[in-house]
Amino acid sequence: MVTKKKTTNRKKKQTxxxxxxxxxxxxxxxxxxxxxxxxxxxxxxxxxxxxxxDPYVNVDAGTMNPTEHGECFVLKDGLETxxxxxxxxxxxxxxxxxxxxxxxxxxxxxxxxxxxxxGYEGRNxxxxxxxxxxxxxxxxxxxxxxxADVVLIEVGGTVGEYxxxxxxxxxxxxxxxxxxxVGVVMVSYLPVPGSVGEMKTKPTQHAARxxxxxxxxxxxxxxxxxxxxxxxxxxxxxxxCNVRVENVISAPDVESIYDIxxxxxxDHLSDRLCEMLSLPCSKKSDLSEWRKFVSKSKNTKDTxxxxxxxxxxxxxxxxxxxxxxxxxxxxxxxxxxLGLKPEITYLSSLDFTDGKNLKDLKKYDGVLxxxxxxKSGIEGKLKVIEYVRKNKIPYFGICYGMQLAVLExxxxxxxxxxxxxxxxxxxxxxxxxxxxxDQKEKxxxxxxxxxxxxxxxPAVLKKGSIAGKAYKxxxxxxxxxxxxxxxxxxxxxxxxxxxxxxxxxxxxRLMEIxxxxxxxxxxxxxxxxxxxxxxxxxxxxxxxxxxxxxAYESK
Ligand code: GLN
Numbered sequence: 001m002v003t004k005k006k007t008t009n010r011k012k013k014q015t016x017x018x019x020x021x022x023x024x025x026x027x028x029x030x031x032x033x034x035x036x037x038x039x040x041x042x043x044x045x046x047x048x049x050x051x052x053x054d055p056y057v058n059v060d061a062g063t064m065n066p067t068e069h070g071e072c073f074v075l076k077d078g079l080e081t082x083x084x085x086x087x088x089x090x091x092x093x094x095x096x097x098x099x100x101x102x103x104x105x106x107x108x109x110x111x112x113x114x115x116x117x118x119g120y121e122g123r124n125x126x127x128x129x130x131x132x133x134x135x136x137x138x139x140x141x142x143x144x145x146x147x148a149d150v151v152l153i154e155v156g157g158t159v160g161e162y163x164x165x166x167x168x169x170x171x172x173x174x175x176x177x178x179x180x181x182v183g184v185v186m187v188s189y190l191p192v193p194g195s196v197g198e199m200k201t202k203p204t205q206h207a208a209r210x211x212x213x214x215x216x217x218x219x220x221x222x223x224x225x226x227x228x229x230x231x232x233x234x235x236x237x238x239x240x241c242n243v244r245v246e247n248v249i250s251a252p253d254v255e256s257i258y259d260i261x262x263x264x265x266x267d268h269l270s271d272r273l274c275e276m277l278s279l280p281c282s283k284k285s286d287l288s289e290w291r292k293f294v295s296k297s298k299n300t301k302d303t304x305x306x307x308x309x310x311x312x313x314x315x316x317x318x319x320x321x322x323x324x325x326x327x328x329x330x331x332x333x334x335x336x337x338l339g340l341k342p343e344i345t346y347l348s349s350l351d352f353t354d355g356k357n358l359k360d361l362k363k364y365d366g367v368l369x370x371x372x373x374x375k376s377g378i379e380g381k382l383k384v385i386e387y388v389r390k391n392k393i394p395y396f397g398i399c400y401g402m403q404l405a406v407l408e409x410x411x412x413x414x415x416x417x418x419x420x421x422x423x424x425x426x427x428x429x430x431x432x433x434x435x436x437x438d439q440k441e442k443x444x445x446x447x448x449x450x451x452x453x454x455x456x457x458p459a460v461l462k463k464g465s466i467a468g469k470a471y472k473x474x475x476x477x478x479x480x481x482x483x484x485x486x487x488x489x490x491x492x493x494x495x496x497x498x499x500x501x502x503x504x505x506x507x508x509r510l511m512e513i514x515x516x517x518x519x520x521x522x523x524x525x526x527x528x529x530x531x532x533x534x535x536x537x538x539x540x541x542x543x544x545x546x547x548x549x550x551a552y553e554s555k
Contacts, residue, residue: 015143016150016181016277019171021218022158023188023207028224029260030187031084033251034154035091036261037185039290040270041150042092043261045282049146050088051100051139051153052081055163059105062481063449066312070322074481074533075101078455084154086326086533091261093536100142104163107134132170139170150279159186160210172215183277186211186218187251190225190233199225201236208241219276220247220269228252247272258294258537261287293336293537300341304552306331307364309384311349311377327370327398330535334545340552352380358387366394366523366551369401371481371530375424382408389516394523394554396547399482402526403433406486406494406514414497423484432494434487436510443483453480457505459512459529465502466525467513470546476503478512478529485528486511503527523550 020034034050042048058064061072062080073086079098089096111134115125143151155171157164175182188204208218221243223229229237229250238245249267254260264270265285274281308331312323328344335342345364351357361367367388369381381401385408388395397405403421410419410432420428422435435443442451456477461468468474486494486501488509495501498520503513516524527543535541 013147013149014181015140015148016183016279017139017143017174018150018152018183018185018273018277020152020154020185020187021164021168021171021211021216022155023186023211023221024158024203025189026158028187028189029251029257030154031082031087032257032260033185033187033222033224033264034084034152035087036264037269037273038088038152039091039261040265040285040287041152041273041279041281043285043287043290044270044274044279045286046149046279047147048092048150048152049094049096049100049142049148050085050092051102051142051151052084052088052156053135053153053164053167054082054101054103054156055161055167056103056156057105057108058103059109060101060103060450062452066323071325072481073326074454074479074530076456076479078450080450080454080481082156083322083325086329088152090329090536093538097142097145099138099145102135102138104131104166107131107138110134127166128169129173131166132173135167135170136174139174150277159207159214165214168211168214168216175216180278183219183273184211184216185220185222187222187224190223190229192226199227199229199233201233201240204237205240212242217242219243220249220272222249222251222264222269224251224253226253247276256294256297258290258297261290262294289538296339297332297336299339300336301339302341302552303343304335304338304340304366304548304555305343305345305364306366306368306548306551307345307347307361308368308370309347309349309352309381310370311372311381324370326530326532326535327368329537330532330541330544331368331548333535333537333540334548337540337545338549338552340548342548349377349380349384352383353377355383358383361387361393362391364393364551365555366396366547368396368547369398369404370532371399371401373400373423378404378424382411386412389521389524392521392554394547394551395521395525396523396544397526398532399528399530402514402528403484403486405524405526406499406511407432409494409497409499410490414493421484430490431487432490433484434489435483436485439483452483455479457529459503460506460508461513462500462502465500465513466515466518466523466546467502467527467543470542472542475506478527478531479533480529482528486514522554523547 022030038048038050060080071083076095077098081101155167192199234248237248410416416430419430419432421433422431500515501511512528514526531541
C-alpha cells in the first residue's frame with residue numbers, strides 16, 4: 001500500500017542567537033544584563049534559554065577557590081558552574097541543563113576526545129576553526145534541547161583578552177553564516193570621573209574598536225554607568241561605535257538588580273531586539289509577575305536581621321559577598337514574601353575562634369552557616385552553633401553548616417570529646433561526619449574534579465517535622481555538592497539524644513535534614529543539600545521562608 005507522505009504546515013522554528021560580550025571592564029553586571037535581556041524577551045512571549053561561556057581552562061567551576069571565582073552554582077544535572085547560571089535560572093524561573101555551560105577547558109576536552117576517536121577522519125585539527133566550531137555545535141545543541149526561540153550567550157571576560165578570542169571568533173563565524181539570526185550586545189561602562197564630573201565615552205569607543213578588529217560589530221551597546229546616559233552621549237557612542245542611536249541603551253546603577261529588566265524596557269530594548277532579529281514577539285510585554293515581586297521587595301513593613309557566618313568574605317581590604325550570592329538572594333526572596341526587609345550581615349567565622357564575639361550574635365534574629373570546605377574557620381563556626389543552640393537563636397545550617405551542627409551536638413551534648421569530621425581529622429576516634437564510601441575511592445585515586453555527590457537527589461520527609469511542615473509534601477528534590485555525610489554508625493545515638501533526622505534519602509541511608517525538636521528550640525535546622533540553588537524571586541524556597549519566619553517571630 002502506498003501512503004501519502006504527511007505534510008505539515010508548521011514552519012520549522014528559526015532560533016535566534018544573541019551574544020553578550022563585555023567592553024571596558026569586568027564586574028559591571030554582564031551576567032545580570034544577560035539575565036535581564038533574557039527576561040524581557042521571555043516577557044514578550046518567547047521561549048528563551050541562556051548559555052554562559054567561561055574562557056578559563058578549568059573544565060568546570062568546581063575546582064576553583066570561591067574567593068577567586070565567586071560561588072559555584074550547581075545545576076540540576078550536577079554540573080558545577082559559574083554563578084551567572086544562577087542568575088539566569090532565577091530571572092527566567094527555569095532549570096537550565098549542563099549543556100548550557102562551557103569553558104575553554106571543556107571544549108578542548110571534547111575536541112581532543114573526538115580527535116583520539118578519529119572523529120576528524122585524519123584531517124589536521126586546528127585551534128581555528130575547530131575550537132569555535134565545537135562552541136557553536138554546543139550552542140546549537142542547547143538551543144535545540146530548549147526548543148528556544150532565542151538563546152542568550154554570555155561570553156565571559158572583556159573583549160581584547162587573549163582568553164576569549166576564540167569565542168569572539170565563534171560569534172564572527174555564526175554571524176557571517178546567518179547574519180539575520182545573530183545579534184551582538186556589548187555591555188560597556190561609561191565612567192564619570194570625580195575630577196571631571198562628565199560622563200566619558202572614550203573607553204567604550206576603544207572597546208568597540210577592539211571588538212571590530214576581530215571582525216565582530218556590536219548591534220546594541222548597553223551603556224552601564226553610574227547615572228542614566230543622556231542623548232548627547234548616546235549620539236557620540238552611536239557615531240563612533242557604528243550603532244544606531246536607538247540601539248545605545250542606558251543602563252544606570254539601580255537600587256536593586258531586579259529593577260534592571262524594567263529599566264532596560266524604558267529604552268525599549270525588547271522592541272529593538274525583536275525588530276532586529278525578526279523575533280516572533282508578542283505585541284505587549286508581560287512582566288506583571290516580576291513587577292509585583294519588585295514592588296513587594298520595596299514595600300516591606302518590618303526588618304529581619306540575619307547573620308551569615310562565612311569564611312570567604314574577605315579579599316584584601318574588600319568584602320566579597322558573591323561567594324554566597326544564592327544564599328543571600330534566597331534570604332531576600334523569602335523575606336519579601338513575608339513582607340519583611342532583610343538586613344543581612346556577613347560575619348567571618350574567624351572572628352569567633354576565641355569565643356569573644358559570641359554575644360554579638362544576640363543582635364540578630366537568625367543565624368545561617370552556609371556551605372564550606374576544609375579546616376579554616378571551623379572552630380569559630382562550631383562556637384557560633386553552640387551559642388545559638390543554647391541561646392535559642394534560630395539557626396539554619398547548609399551542607400557544611402548541617403554537618404557542623406551535628407558535630408557540635410556530638411561534642412557538647414553527647415560529650416564526645418574526640419568527635420570530628422573526616423574532612424578535618426581522619427585520625428579522630430569518633431568520626432561523626434564521615435566520608436561517603438564511593439567518595440573515599442575517588443579521593444584515593446585523586447579523581448577530584450566533578451566527582452562530589454552532585455546535583456539533584458530526592459529526600460523523604462518526616463511528617464510533622466519542621467521540614468515536613470515547611471515543604472508541605474512527603475518528598476523533595478534538592479541539589480547537592482558534598483563528599484561527607486552523617487556517619488550512619490552514630491545516627492541512633494544522635495536520635496536517642498534528641499536529634500531528628502527529618503529528611504533522608506529514599507533508602508534511608510543518607511541523612512538529608514537534621515533538626516532539633518520545636519519544643520526545645522524555635523528553629524534549629526540543617527540541610528545536607530543546597531536549597532538556595534532552587535530559590536527564585538517568583539518562587540521563594542519554603543525552607544528559607546520557614547527560617548525567616550521563625551527568625552522574625554522569635555525577635
Ligand atoms: N565540605 C563538606 C563536604 O564536602 C560540605 C560541602 C558543602 O558545604 N558544600 O561534604
